[in-house]
Amino acid sequence: MDYLFFVLSLVAAVPAYTYASWLNKQNNKAGAIWMWTMVLLGIGLAVFSMLRY
Numbered sequence: 001m002d003y004l005f006f007v008l009s010l011v012a013a014v015p016a017y018t019y020a021s022w023l024n025k026q027n028n029k030a031g032a033i034w035m036w037t038m039v040l041l042g043i044g045l046a047v048f049s050m051l052r053y
Contacts, residue, residue, distance in 0.1 A: 002046070002049050002050045002053075003050065005045060005046050005049060006043075006046040006047065006049075006050060008014075009042045009045070009046040010043065011044050012042065013043055015040045016038060016042075017035075017036070017039050018034055018040045019035055020035030020036045020039065021031045023035060
């Protein structure tokens, strides 16, 4: 089940990363940094849940 959570977080990270890149191109640095943080946090939590056991 943890692997499914990891794959789903990777799938969700693709549009979020694309949106963050678009925000960066629109000179919205704070929004881009926030989105990149959310991407890293989502993937990081999935990896943490796999390594927890």
